[in-house]
Amino acid sequence: MSKVRVLVGTRKGAFVLASDGKREQWDISGPHFAGWEVYHLKGSQVDPNRLYASQSSGWFGQLIQRSNDGGQTWAPVGNQFVYDGVPGTHQWYDGTPHPWEFKRVWHLEPSLTDPDMVYAGVEDAALFRSTDGGQTWQELAGLRGHGSGPFWQPGAGGMCLHTIAVDPSAPQRMFIAISAAGAFKTDDAGKTWRPINRGLKSEGLPNPAAEVGHCVHRIAMHRSRPGVLFMQKHWDIMRSDDAGESWHEVSGNLPTDFGFTIAVHAHEPETIYVVPIKSDSEHFPPEGKLRVYRSRAGGNEWEALTKGLPQSDCYVNVLRGAMAVDSLDACGVYFGTTGGQVY
Numbered sequence: 001m002s003k004v005r006v007l008v009g010t011r012k013g014a015f016v017l018a019s020d021g022k023r024e025q026w027d028i029s030g031p032h033f034a035g036w037e038v039y040h041l042k043g044s045q046v047d048p049n050r051l052y053a054s055q056s057s058g059w060f061g062q063l064i065q066r067s068n069d070g071g072q073t074w075a076p077v078g079n080q081f082v083y084d085g086v087p088g089t090h091q092w093y094d095g096t097p098h099p100w101e102f103k104r105v106w107h108l109e110p111s112l113t114d115p116d117m118v119y120a121g122v123e124d125a126a127l128f129r130s131t132d133g134g135q136t137w138q139e140l141a142g143l144r145g146h147g148s149g150p151f152w153q154p155g156a157g158g159m160c161l162h163t164i165a166v167d168p169s170a171p172q173r174m175f176i177a178i179s180a181a182g183a184f185k186t187d188d189a190g191k192t193w194r195p196i197n198r199g200l201k202s203e204g205l206p207n208p209a210a211e212v213g214h215c216v217h218r219i220a221m222h223r224s225r226p227g228v229l230f231m232q233k234h235w236d237i238m239r240s241d242d243a244g245e246s247w248h249e250v251s252g253n254l255p256t257d258f259g260f261t262i263a264v265h266a267h268e269p270e271t272i273y274v275v276p277i278k279s280d281s282e283h284f285p286p287e288g289k290l291r292v293y294r295s296r297a298g299g300n301e302w303e304a305l306t307k308g309l310p311q312s313d314c315y316v317n318v319l320r321g322a323m324a325v326d327s328l329d330a331c332g333v334y335f336g337t338t339g340g341q342v343y
Helices: none
Strands: 003-010 014-019 026-033 037-043 051-057 062-065 089-091 097-099 104-110 118-123 126-130 135-137 160-166 174-177 181-187 216-222 225-233 237-240 262-263 272-274 293-296 303-305 323-325 333-335
Touching: 003 037, 003 051, 014 037, 037 104, 051 104, 062 104, 104 160, 126 160, 160 216, 174 216, 181 272, 216 262, 225 262, 262 323
Parallel strands: none
Antiparallel strands: 003 014, 014 026, 037 051, 051 062, 089 097, 104 118, 118 126, 118 160, 126 135, 160 174, 174 181, 216 225, 225 237, 262 272, 272 293, 293 303, 323 333
């Protein structure tokens, strides 16, 4: 019988949830790294036993942990992130220069073909790669070397590189997203990059349609159709049908188009999920009703999914890395909240 595993990172540690194909009873392992903030957990698609975790502590800083047995045991791996040259500076909101700092790892993305290759998106926004299972890390400096860095701004959570999507049909092509800078694309495995934000508009920028500066919250793609991308922006649900070269809005009939996360159904490339949040100043569901919205048409037409979710007095948030899908025949959709619930 098929099995499913759900990786859960929290401010109290990491948990591994496992079940059979019925997904009715769950075995829970954890908390691993009890008392530590776990920013991201991700498993290899090549080796199901290989897991990576990004954990952070006010006392000990940023650490990367690796498991080779599906999460039963963990060991720290290399935590030296080597920049190609001086980390540099960027412009803050007031226009003054501030030094680029290494603060934490927001996102870990294992290679689709090599269990020892893994990418890391960090704050302040930069991209790193390890080719030895996380033991050593080297910056893909072409991203910050693009020249647009002085126009990147920190979002409310920091200036983070939070999304890394590798094209399964062309592993040299990757997409990344930075809050608040926008989306970028490479066709040469990270040597050179260019912004892909045409069609995005962000009120508050001196030029609302600027090449960079947009607060992108999440990007999602379906493995069978990597040329189609979906985006949850600070405001607006966006779609690209040309691998990010242009975007158009598909927010449609959502109660609000603000939110943090977006995901694509495992077997239906036109079925996407979002969790609307009231606004950028009120981080809770509209009307206190926790609703996942689904579009089976790739956007514009949305329906609320509410069965089993609280429909009154609910004031949690659902952040950018807190939704995932499994690959079983009847696709499972999972999300976690800032209140500690997993649905």
